[in-house]
Structure formats: structure tokens, C-alpha cells
Amino acid sequence: MHPVLEIDRLNVSFDTPDGRVDAVKDISLAIAQGECLGVVGESGSGKSQTFLAAFGLTAENAIVSGAVKFRGQSVLGLSRKALDEFRGRKVSFVFQDPLTALTPHLTVAAQMGEVLAHHFKVRGEEARKRSLDWLERVRIPEAARRLRQYPHELSGGMRQRVMIAMAMMGDPELLVADEPTTALDATVQAQVLDLIDDLRRDTGAAVALITHDMGVIARMAQRVIVMRRGEIVEEGGVDAIFSTPKHEYTRMLLDAAPRIDEPPPALAPPEPGAPILEAKDVRVTFPVRVEEGVFGATKKLRAVDGVSFTLNAGETIGIVGESGCGKSTLARAVLKLLPQGRDAGAVTFLGRALSNADQRAIRESRKDLQIVFQDPLASLDPRMTVGGSIAEPLLSLRPDLDRAARNALVRETMADVGLDPGLINRYPHELSGGQNQRVGIARAIILKPKLIVCDEAVSALDVSIQAQIVALLIDLQKRMRLAMLFISHDLAVVRTLSHKVLVLYLGRAVEQGDASAVLADPVHPYTKALLAASLSPDPAAERQRERVRLVGDLPSPLDTRASLRFLKSKAIDDPDAEQYRPAMIEIAPGHWAAEFDPPTADAPADSGRPITAV
Numbered sequence: 001m002h003p004v005l006e007i008d009r010l011n012v013s014f015d016t017p018d019g020r021v022d023a024v025k026d027i028s029l030a031i032a033q034g035e036c037l038g039v040v041g042e043s044g045s046g047k048s049q050t051f052l053a054a055f056g057l058t059a060e061n062a063i064v065s066g067a068v069k070f071r072g073q074s075v076l077g078l079s080r081k082a083l084d085e086f087r088g089r090k091v092s093f094v095f096q097d098p099l100t101a102l103t104p105h106l107t108v109a110a111q112m113g114e115v116l117a118h119h120f121k122v123r124g125e126e127a128r129k130r131s132l133d134w135l136e137r138v139r140i141p142e143a144a145r146r147l148r149q150y151p152h153e154l155s156g157g158m159r160q161r162v163m164i165a166m167a168m169m170g171d172p173e174l175l176v177a178d179e180p181t182t183a184l185d186a187t188v189q190a191q192v193l194d195l196i197d198d199l200r201r202d203t204g205a206a207v208a209l210i211t212h213d214m215g216v217i218a219r220m221a222q223r224v225i226v227m228r229r230g231e232i233v234e235e236g237g238v239d240a241i242f243s244t245p246k247h248e249y250t251r252m253l254l255d256a257a258p259r260i261d262e263p264p265p266a267l268a269p270p271e272p273g274a275p276i277l278e279a280k281d282v283r284v285t286f287p288v289r290v291e292e293g294v295f296g297a298t299k300k301l302r303a304v305d306g307v308s309f310t311l312n313a314g315e316t317i318g319i320v321g322e323s324g325c326g327k328s329t330l331a332r333a334v335l336k337l338l339p340q341g342r343d344a345g346a347v348t349f350l351g352r353a354l355s356n357a358d359q360r361a362i363r364e365s366r367k368d369l370q371i372v373f374q375d376p377l378a379s380l381d382p383r384m385t386v387g388g389s390i391a392e393p394l395l396s397l398r399p400d401l402d403r404a405a406r407n408a409l410v411r412e413t414m415a416d417v418g419l420d421p422g423l424i425n426r427y428p429h430e431l432s433g434g435q436n437q438r439v440g441i442a443r444a445i446i447l448k449p450k451l452i453v454c455d456e457a458v459s460a461l462d463v464s465i466q467a468q469i470v471a472l473l474i475d476l477q478k479r480m481r482l483a484m485l486f487i488s489h490d491l492a493v494v495r496t497l498s499h500k501v502l503v504l505y506l507g508r509a510v511e512q513g514d515a516s517a518v519l520a521d522p523v524h525p526y527t528k529a530l531l532a533a534s535l536s537p538d539p540a541a542e543r544q545r546e547r548v549r550l551v552g553d554l555p556s557p558l559d560t561r562a563s564l565r566f567l568k569s570k571a572i573d574d575p576d577a578e579q580y581r582p583a584m585i586e587i588a589p590g591h592w593a594a595e596f597d598p599p600t601a602d603a604p605a606d607s608g609r610p611i612t613a614v
Contacts, residue, residue, distance in 0.1 A: 002072040003030040004174050004206040010066035012053045023049045025230040036200060036207040038221030042462040046230035047210045051176050055091055056083045089119045092167035096179035098159035102151040109147040112166055119170050134165040138195055157188035168199055178210045185322040185489045186533035187550055193219055212462050214257040215535025219542045226250045238539045256467040257537040258492035268478045270315030270499055276450055276483055277311040281345035284333050299558045303329040305507035316484040318498030320491060326507040327487045331453045335369050336362050367397045370444035374456035376436035380428045387424035390442045397447055417442045418472060434465035451483045470496055491534045495519050503527050506563045513591035523593040525566055566596035
């Protein structure tokens with residue numbers, strides 16, 4: 001019996017203005033029916049290009065050679081018409097970002113209907129029934145309503161499930177999942193991975209899972225190939241690759257992967273004394289226009305709903321939760337980057353009240369309050385040199401410095417963050433992602449601030465670069481006694497560098513305290529679900545792990561009942577009513593958790609020991 005896919009000595013190169021670039025070099029692999037092959041490596045390793053080239057999806061300047069066979073039939077060299085019949089029917093792709101992969105001006109029903117019309121000549125009511133069936137199979141709630149919606153009206157997790165439904169509805173023999181969960185929260189990632197694994201078992205489809213996440217590979221794959229610079233450097237069974245890796249690159253990837261199941265490195269203790277930042281009952285609301293009811297009616301969206309915490313010098317608070325829980329909004333409220341009303345709570349920094357401060361006072365505090373964003377390329381001006389971007393805060397907040405002094409300070413700061421000062425006149429597009437993130441950090445620390453906010457500052461980076469940036473932040477904190485708010489949905493990274501953890505759910509804190517207590521002995525069911533969804537680069541541990549899952553997607557924050565998902569016994573059955581606020585109760589000294597209902601037989605995800613006041 002032939003393997004589903006055989007690739008033999010595949011080479012892919014591109015003719016560019018700078019010469020020929022070899023992207024894939026002499027790659028050979030095979031995938032059997034019902035098998036998940038993990039293809040792992042960092043950006044630029046040739047993972048995606050291997051499978052795009054195998055099925056005729058490369059750019060026009062690509063030069064492809066070698067042999068690709070699907071069920072013994074040669075694929076390379078097929079005509080465009082033959083490939084159009086083949087792709088989507090025999091082999092389907094699920095890409096990283098469903099928002100760009102889906103057509104924005106077509107409804108879900110129209111896009112799913114295209115697949116059925118093209119491959120099965122099925123249209124009309126029959127197409128609608130099949131589409132509805134597949135949306136239900138991928139566990140999309142209110143599937144009939146979702147068929148009428150457009151991609152932008154769905155959450156990231158639902159869009160990815162629509163992509164999987166479209167890929168699987170043709171009953172393909174091979175599913176190529178190219179970084180299918182990189183842009184998703186941990187809880188949604190867990191749901192999507194479970195779905196792909198269930199479909200593989202139910203249909204017998206082969207799966208090529210392309211990722212740089214070693215935890216995803218440990219969870220899903222039976223065999224693994226490791227790619228670097230267009231070549232396979234190691235391959236074998238998943239247990240052998242993870243337990244006894246032979247190649248130094250494989251060992252580096254495994255060593256760099258953060259682990260939620262191991263003790264974190266020792267951090268320098270925060271400075272004692274009064275906190276430098278105190279947030280008390282912080283609130284941020286936005287008026288949102290709604291379609292229902294009277295034309296022009298609005299509802300109040302509570303993006304942050306009464307969050308309090310303190311932060312000392314030299315201390316890091318990790319702020320975690322799913323997309324839409326208010327992590328970034330809370331940080332921007334603290335930095336006074338958002339307008340807030342009179343009932344927005346109080347923020348005190350270095351003994352100065354920022355809540356009702358005038359613009360001049362806020363401007364004076366800017367040199368001590370800085371932020372590092374998720375995407376360095378998006379946050380840096382592409383027309384400015386690296387040196388110009390790093391020096392820009394000095395022009396506004398250090399007018400006493402002349403050009404020579406600014407350049408000297410820029411070079412000194414570049415060295416501090418591990419950048420070659422010789423890159424000072426380069427532009428962002430000439431640097432790697434890791435180098436650009438170091439530029440963003442240099443820009444944030446050049447004023448010697450007391451506090452920096454890292455907003456998903458490492459989530460877009462390869463695992464080895466991520467490890468370098470995390471180590472850099474820890475080192476800078478030790479040397480400069482920086483206080484940090486570290487925002488992330490990756491609990492393993494948060495565990496590595498946080499002294500305290502604050503868990504947010506729909507704008508409210510549900511658990512907070514020392515990182516060692518919250519992450520090692522969580523109390524609230526939401527925290528437990530986040531931890532259960534965090535993957536470990538250990539196949540044996542993943543097989544033995546207890547799966548705690550939250551059912552369904554995050555409810556609408558416009559519904560006032562949503563924040564009582566874990567305390568439904570107190571909810572008033574009215575989406576606009578003023579609801580009960582769960583009390584924060586001290587479980588142990590410094591460890592607080594919000595009230596929740598005791599577990600029930602039909603809600604195992606809400607399980608956990610009862611909370612009692614100390």
C-alpha cells in the first residue's frame with residue numbers, strides 16, 4: 001500500500017534581484033494514512049515552502065524539481081485544471097491566519113458552498129445542509145446563524161474552525177495544517193488541536209502539521225521531521241526525538257521551549273517598601289452601537305471592570321487571559337493611553353495620582369512609563385533608521401541632549417540589549433524579527449524608565465528568539481531594577497519571568513497572587529482551564545495530562561451575564577441587568593480568587609475546591 005504522500009529529493013529555489021535563493025534542499029519524506037507528521041523548525045526553515053511547492057502553490061519565480069507522489073500518482077507537472085480538481089478534494093490546507101485566508105465580503109455559507117459546488121456539484125438547500133452539518137461537527141455554536149455571518153463577525157477560534165470545516169468537507173486524504181494555532185489563545189488552541197486529532201481518527205486522513213511550537217508537536221504528532229535552512233536535520237518517532245535528540249539544532253529547540261511543568265528560574269526579588277504603581281478599581285468602558293432595538297441604540301462594553309493591583313520596583317506582574325479579556329486595555333489605562341471617565345478608578349505612580357492628572361503631568365511621567373509592543377515591524381517607522389527610532393523618545397523628553405550625545409546614548413543602549421551598534425543606520429526591514437524586537441526594547445529603556453509594559457512582546461517570535469528576549473528582559477530588570485507588566489496568553493513564558501500573576505476574565509480579575517501559588521496551585525476554574533490548555537514539549541506528559549476544557553467560545557462582553565459564567569447561580573437572566581460582582585476572597589496570604597459555583601455533573605470544567613474566606 002502506497003503512503004498517502006511521498007516527496008523525493010524536492011528542491012525549491014527562487015530567482016530574486018539579489019540572486020538565487022535556495023529555500024528547500026533535497027527534501028524526502030512520506031506520510032501514511034491516519035498518521036500525523038510533525039514538521040518543525042523556525043521561520044525560514046522551508047517548512048511551508050515544501051508543501052506549497054508539492055501542490056503547485058509557489059510564487060511565479062519559483063524553480064521546483066524532484067518528485068511528489070500522492071497515492072502513487074505523480075503530482076508535480078499536473079496542469080492547472082488538474083490541480084484545481086485535486087486541491088481541496090484530495091488534499092486540503094488550513095493556514096495560520098483564517099482572517100486573511102477567508103474572503104471578507106462573502107458569508108460563511110457562500111464560501112463553504114463554493115467548495116461543494118466546485119468539487120461535488122452540490123448547490124442550494126443540499127449545500128446548506130452539508131455546510132450546517134460540518135459547522136456542527138467542528139463544534140461551532142449556533143451553527144445556523146454563523147452560516148449567515150461574515151468572517152469579521154466571528155472570533156479567531158470560530159474562523160479557524162470554519163477553515164477546518166471547509167478543508168475537511170471534501171473528505172480529503174491529506175490535511176496540511178500550516179501553523180493552524182499560532183494566532184490563537186491557549187484554550188482555543190486546545191479546542192482546535194482536539195478537533196484536528198478527532199477528525200484524523202474518524203476519517204483516517206493523514207495530517208502534515210507544520211509548526212515551530214514543540215508543545216503542539218508533542219501533543220499531536222506520531223513522527224517528526226526537524227528542518228533548518230531548507231534541509232531535514234533530524235527525523236524519527238516523536239518519543240525518540242523528544243527524549244534522545246541527536247542533532248544540536250533539535251536539542252536547541254527543545255531547550256529553548258518554555259515549560260509550564262518545570263520550576264521557573266530564580267528571579268531577583270523585588271525591592272521592599274511602598275509600591276511604585278498602585279491601581280485601584282480601574283475601569284474602562286466603551287459605548288458600542290448595537291443592531292437590535294431602536295436605531296442608534298448603544299450598549300456599554302466593560303473592557304476593564306474594577307481591577308486592582310500593586311507593583312514594586314524590580315517586580316514583574318504577568319497579566320494573562322484570552323483575547324478580549326482586557327489585558328492590553330488595562331495596561332493602556334494604567335499608562336494613560338486611553339480616555340477614562342470620572343468613575344474609572346485610581347492609578348498612582350511614584351506617589352503621583354495619574355487618574356485626574358493634566359496633560360502636562362502625564363507628559364512628565366512618560367519618561368518613566370514605556371511600552372514594548374507585540375509586532376516590532378508594525379510599531380517601528382519603516383522610513384526611519386534603527387538609530388532614529390531608538391533616539392525618537394530623546395527628542396521629545398530629553399531636549400537637553402545634542403545630536404552627538406543622543407547618538408552616544410543610542411549606541412550604548414543598543415549594546416545593552418544585545419544589538420551591534422554598527423546596525424545604527426540600518427532600516428527595520430533589514431533586520432530579523434528578534435533584532436527588531438530588541439530595537440523596540442532599546443527604544444523603551446533608553447530613557448531609563450521605572451516601568452515598562454510588554455504587550456505580547458515575544459508571542460510572534462520563534463522559540464529560540466523568544467528565549468533570548470525573555471532572558472534579556474530578566475537581565476535588564478536585574479540591572480535597572482525595572483518594574484514590568486508582562487501581558488501574554490502563554491503561561492509558560494509568564495511563569496519564567498513573573499513574580500506575580502493576574503488572571504483576567506472579561507475585564508475582571510478572577511485570580512491573582514504570587515506566580516508560584518497561582519500557577520502551581522490554581523483555585524479558580526478559569527485559571528485551571530488556562531493551565532490545562534498550556535502544552536508541554538514532552539509527549540509522555542501530554543498523553544498523561546488531565547484535560548480540563550471550557551465548553552464553547554468566550555461569551556459576548558456586551559452581555560452582563562457573561563462575567564458570571566462561573567457563578568451562574570447569582571446571574572439575573574437579563575443581558576442588560578446590573579449583575580452581582582463576585583467577591584475576591586483570600587485563599588492564602590497574598591493569593592486571591594473570585595467566587596465561583598461548586599462543580600456539577602454537567603459542568604466538569606467548572607470543578608475545583610470550594611473557596612472559603614481566610
